[in-house]
Amino acid sequence: xxxxxxxxxxxxxxxMETDYRYVSxxxxxxxxxxxxxxxxxxxxxxxxxxxxxxxTCFEGLKAYTTKEGKIVVFRPDLNAERxxxxxxxxxxxxxxxxxxxxxxQQVVRANEDWVPPYGSGATLYLRPYMFGSDAIIGVKPAxxxxxxxxxxxxxxxxxxxVKPLTIRVCDYDRAAPHGTGNVKAGLNYAMSLYAIVEAHExxxxxxxxxxxxxxxxxxxxGGANFLFVxxxxxxxxxxxxxxxxxxxxxxxxxxxxxxxxxxxxEREVYFDEVKDFAECGLCGTAAVISPVGKIVxxxxxxxxxxxxxxxxxxxxxxxxxxxxxxxxxxxxxxxxIVEIK
Ligand code: PLP
Ligand code: COI
Numbered sequence: 001x002x003x004x005x006x007x008x009x010x011x012x013x014x015x016m017e018t019d020y021r022y023v024s025x026x027x028x029x030x031x032x033x034x035x036x037x038x039x040x041x042x043x044x045x046x047x048x049x050x051x052x053x054x055x056t057c058f059e060g061l062k063a064y065t066t067k068e069g070k071i072v073v074f075r076p077d078l079n080a081e082r083x084x085x086x087x088x089x090x091x092x093x094x095x096x097x098x099x100x101x102x103x104x105q106q107v108v109r110a111n112e113d114w115v116p117p118y119g120s121g122a123t124l125y126l127r128p129y130m131f132g133s134d135a136i137i138g139v140k141p142a143x144x145x146x147x148x149x150x151x152x153x154x155x156x157x158x159x160x161x162v163k164p165l166t167i168r169v170c171d172y173d174r175a176a177p178h179g180t181g182n183v184k185a186g187l188n189y190a191m192s193l194y195a196i197v198e199a200h201e202x203x204x205x206x207x208x209x210x211x212x213x214x215x216x217x218x219x220x221x222g223g224a225n226f227l228f229v230x231x232x233x234x235x236x237x238x239x240x241x242x243x244x245x246x247x248x249x250x251x252x253x254x255x256x257x258x259x260x261x262x263x264x265x266e267r268e269v270y271f272d273e274v275k276d277f278a279e280c281g282l283c284g285t286a287a288v289i290s291p292v293g294k295i296v297x298x299x300x301x302x303x304x305x306x307x308x309x310x311x312x313x314x315x316x317x318x319x320x321x322x323x324x325x326x327x328x329x330x331x332x333x334x335x336x337i338v339e340i341k
Contacts, residue, residue, distance in 0.1 A: 004113050004153075008120035011155035013286060018151045020110035022103040025133075026093050026145035034103060034147075036110050042146070049132030049142035056186040057086035058129035060285045061247075063108045063151075063340065065118040066328030071340040073126070074326050076104050078247045083128060086183035091141040092130060100128065101338075107149045108340045114153050118327065121161075125154040125286070131186075157223070157286040158205055162319075164293030164308050165282070167221065169271070170195050170207035174222070174242075177213050181242035188244075192222040206282065208295060210271060211240060218269045224284035225249040228269065228277040229314040231305075235262050236277070238269040248283045248322070254333065255321050262314070275302050279312030281319075289319045 006016075017040050024034035049055040059079040064072055080100035087094050104126060108115065116122035128149045132142025158165060172195040175181020180188055192207070199207050208226075211217040218226055218238050225246040228236045235256045237249055256262040274280070280292040293308035294301060306312030311319060324330030328337070 002113060003117065006116075006153060008116045008122045008153070009155075011116070011122045011153055012159070013125075013154045013157045015152050018111045018114045018153070020107060021151070022107040022149040024095070024099070024103070024147045026147070031093070031095065031099065031147070034099065034106075036106060040150070042148070044133060045135045047135035047137055049134065049136040052136060053132075053139060054185075054187045054190060055090055055092065055132035055142055056129065057083065057090055057092065057184050058127060058186060059083050059184060061104075061126050061128075062285055062326075063115050063124040063126060064326050064328075065115055067118055068328060069118065070328065071108060071112065071115050072326075072328065072337045073104060073108065073340065074338075075247055075251065075336050076101055076338055077335070078250075079128065082184060082245065082247070083130070086185060087130060089180060089183045090185055092132065092145055095130060095147045103128070103147075103149050105340055107151055111151045112340075114151060116153050122153055122155050125152050126150075127152070154286075157284075157288075158290050162291065162311055164291040164304075164306070164311070165205040166203070166294040166296065167206045167208050167292055168199055168202065168204040169295065169297040170199070170209050172207075172209075173212035174209040174219060175212065177211075177242060179242060181219070181240075182244060184244060189222070196222050204296070211242065216270055216272070218271055218274065219243050221282055224282035224287040224290070226269070227252060227281045227283050227289065227315070227318070228274070229279035229312060231276070231278045233262060233314055235264045235314070235318075236269060237264070237266050239266045240268070246284055248285055248288070251336070252283055252289070252318050252322060255318060255325070258333070259321050259330075260314075260317055271297070277304065279306045279315045280304050281311075281315045288323065289315055291315050
């Protein structure tokens with residue numbers, strides 16, 4: 001066994017086929033035992049529910065090499081729980097938590113050589129996903145499902161790594177009140193593609209979505225939650241029933257309070273307040289914490305005082321503490337780090 005010959009330091013956030021993926025099938029009301037396979041292709045009936053009605057949900061987490069050379073994953077129990085809530089909302093069978101955690105162990109162990117080395121800046125991204133696989137033509141849930149976990153080594157989600165981003169206030173809505181914004185349904189991402197392509201064409205890195213009902217409150221971006229820092233160093237993060245409950249954001253709230261001694265407010269955040277914040281960051285598994293330097297609202301620019309050259313001081317401390325915990329240089333709260341054995 002030897003690490004793959006990859007230029008780990010120059011990876012982007014892209015797909016690279018690795019050796020193994022985990023597959024389990026649901027049929028006649030039960031999940032099978034699950035197995036690893038070398039086959040990266042999925043063969044489906046032309047009328048499968050995922051192809052016709054987008055019955056699919058997914059998760060995202062990362063495997064890291066610690067300073068001591070162990071391979072670990074970050075809070076996979078929370079991904080398992082969130083996938084159960086996504087599955088329920090889409091009328092899919094739950095993939096049991098214990099099975100989910102076992103699948104993560106198996107697939108990371110099998111792809112050990114693809115886990116980037118400590119200090120390379122790269123990680124192994126794990127993508128658990130589930131979809132309705134049998135043929136369905138009337139609108140109803142599938143009877144059969146497949147759960148899979150693919151892995152791919154990745155670098156930073158945003159080009160330029162930790163260079164502050166420019167985002168725009170988006171005219172399209174991401175999620176309706178009482179809709180599916182609080183689960184990780186594939187459909188939430190399909191409907192964001194128009195907006196992200198348009199944002200990129202206009203030179204922006206991401207979209208800031210506002211609440212669909214009043215368009216006055218900050219929700220999230222297409223793939224990350226917001227964290228703001230006030231001028232007196234308070235951390236503020238939007239609370240809403242239509243955003244994804246980010247595991248990174250929930251962890252950063254705890255890091256801010258318990259490691260950095262900062263005050264944290266989880267509450268509705270009005271867009272009108274944004275001009276008064278000192279720092280802004282996008283947080284998520286893929287984004288880690290990516291600093292935002294500028295927010296553009298239909299030609300009106302809000303330049304965050306933290307600037308366009310580096311992360312603001314509080315964002316930087318949060319970033320360093322969280323990544324220190326993930327890479328094993330800072331002691332983690334109980335249960336956050338799970339070793340691959
Ligand atoms: N919000 C959206 C819409 C996402 O897709 C993600 C990524 O999973 C997040 C937030 C961040 O969530 P997490 O920190 O659990 O990765
Ligand atoms: C993640 O952070 O894991 C996500 O799923 C976000 C996705 C848009 C890449």
